[in-house]
Amino acid sequence: MKNGWIVAAVMAAATLLVPAAGAQMDSNTARTVVSTQVYVSLEPVPRGRTFDVAVIAHIKPTFHINAHKVLDQFLIPTKLEGHFPAGFRLASTGYPPGELRKFSFSPKKLAVYTGQMIVRMKIKAASGAPLGPSDLPLSLHYQACNDTYCLPPVTVPVSVHLTVARAGSAAKAAHPEIFRR
Amino acid sequence: MSKRKNRWLKVALVLSLLSIAVGCDRNASNGSTSGGIADLGPAPAVSFRNLDGQTVNLAQYHGKVVLVNFWATWCEPCKAEIPDLIQIQKKYGNRNFTVLGVAMDQEGKSVVAPFAAKPQFVVAGQTVAMDYPIVLGTDQIATQFGGIIGLPTSYVISKNGQVVKRVIGMIDPQEIDRLIQQLLSS
Secondary structure, three states, rough: OOOHHHHHHHHHHHHHOOOOOOOOOOOOHHHHHHHEEEEEEEOOEEEEEEEEEEEEEEEEEOOEEEEOOOOOOOOOEEEEEEEOOOOOEEEEOOOOOOOEEOOOOOOOOEEOOOOEEEEEEEEEEOOOOOEEEEEEEEEEEEEOOOOOOOOOOEEEEEEEEEEOOOOOOOOOOHHHHHHHO | OOHHHHHHHHHHHHHHHHHHHHHHHHHHHHEEEEEEEOOOOEEEOEEEOOOOOOOEEHHHHHEEEEEEEEOOOOOOHHHHHHHHHHHHHHHOOOOOOEEEEEEEEOOHHHHHHHHHHHEEEEEEOOEOOOOOOOEEEEHHHHHHHOEEEEEEEEEEEEOEEEEEEEEOOOOOOHHHHHHHHHHHHH
């Protein structure tokens, strides 16, 4: 089309004039502030063994999320929860300490996470854990702000993919750079 | 040569259209035009529930200048500007003006009511509670306002029900004060 690209450009300009009919309160944007990567410390996971899961949360520049231990009862803490199928039991969850930062809108420091943070879970595969591939569904709950405004609290799914082997099977230590002792 | 000239004309046309679009959008967001009061369209016909469970229609404020402020108890910048909103309410509350605080806490009244009632905001040397009407917001109400990007977000509505300003983030209290004075005297 001879002038098709002009039409396309005009339409693109027109979209800037149309008010953003975004999500009611922008939960969609809130969900994109944090992206996650998940690592499992053993490959495979033998039945009866305790293994570690690391969820690395990458927080978009200019945004922060509240630390797990908040300094105000009204603030929404970051929380990772597991909804484990039969055969798996959560032993513990460890959160990094928050960074104390002062923001222009607050007279007091807030405990927050910025950049990258890692939540670690210790999980036990029971003697009867299903053999083969398993998915452990987790959910990461957080509330993000930048220097100007706050996005609504959201819960995003995080999936742990692992393989369960028979008890006593050889298991390779995976991702030592994340799980080094 | 004419092909090149054509190409440059096309580029110029697109750039002009884009700059008009960006300029208009920025003005719409800020609600200001040079020298005048913007018109962002009629305020939506929304109904809220107040903390007593009663229905509050935005239309019942027709004839008043209204500063609709979307906020939440978990929002630090929202809480930081509450003293300014209390101050504005004290200054203009008896002159056909009101702040209307729309709380977006999912827990609703159970969290918002005790928060609003607690004297915790320092205004003119005194520790006071929120002194303007508080209602409960919902995602549907946010949609009716065109979608809320984040909190706080405020809308200034003129006496005849037109939205004249939208602020994403904390308000500039002096700028809002000037606008309110202008609207009250118009």
